[in-house]
């Protein structure tokens with residue numbers, strides 16, 4: 001969804017006298033502004049926030065200002081953000097480069113991610129100062145407020161966000177410190193982002209899982225009983241835990257579109273063999289270079305795409321002998337190109353990341 005104009009931004013000035021301290025999502029209405037993919041502003045009334053506005057004023061950013069210049073505005077209490085998505089896995093991106101502490105709490109993130117009473121997203125991602133010589137640090141809160149180590153679709157959005165903040169064009173790469181270690185996203189000439197996702201972690205206790213290792217020190221096509229059904233699972237960490245299944249012990253070919261993720265997903269996520277919970281990928285083999293998956297994410301539920309999950313799926317497919325090291329992984333939100341390189345043992349992911357809208361929200 002391309003933004004056609006972002007030059008004008010309507011901001012709702014709040015007269016402190018009339019605005020009572022509010023806890024977002026618990027009061028009656030918010031008016032926040034966003035710039036949609038057409039040449040006009042849309043100021044939404046969201047029924048779950050209340051900001052008593054004395055007047056509406058439009059601020060037309062000068063032609064020279066970047067689309068993200070409004071992020072520099074420091075009206076007290078306002079959080080300015082940019083909404084991005086990677087194949088429909090969507091995030092609220094926050095410019096947090098001036099602090100090593102996230103600007104909002106996990107509880108606020110949970111409320112802002114609510115699709116009925118907030119902005120709506122699978123998570124909140126913070127662009128923070130680098131550490132140990134990296135360009136930046138990325139932290140993320142899932143929509144349930146939990147903090148995962150890494151996010152594949154999110155780091156592609158992060159890279160495009162940074163490029164916009166820094167007014168960078170063309171091919172760019174950044175070194176990013178994450179909970180999964182060093183991650184290096186590179187913006188390609190076509191705007192897609194190729195990410196060096198690092199090495200997969202296969203040692204069972206490091207995924208982590210208490211399932212017994214059955215291949216070297218890892219869990220490969222091992223049996224997991226979920227509510228009386230015996231599944232074949234392979235456990236892979238990309239910094240965050242993944243349980244990958246190509247079907248049950250009975251062996252009939254999995255038809256992922258027929259799965260009731262809301263019913264079965266939480267049973268995997270909260271299974272006792274995953275002490276840190278887990279993301280779960282259900283995979284159909286189309287060919288040795290084409291896989292189709294759906295995902296139930298830890299802390300976010302069913303999402304349209306999962307980048308770390310797609311990486312884990314290719315690793316598991318190679319370990320189980322279903323696929324080559326380079327695959328196209330089809331997700332409900334679209335395809336990702338994944339390669340588990342033999343030479344450096346790193347997994348590389350290539351896919352899109354796009355702006356949805358720019359916005360501001362009043363926090364209490």
Ligand SMILES: N[C@H](CCC[C@H](N)C(=O)O)C(=O)O
Pocket residue numbers: 089142147148149150151152153154240241279297298299300303305306307308309
């Ligand atoms: N929910 C995941 C984090 C986001 C991963 C996913 N959105 C991706 O693109 O990798 C977890 O708790 O590990």
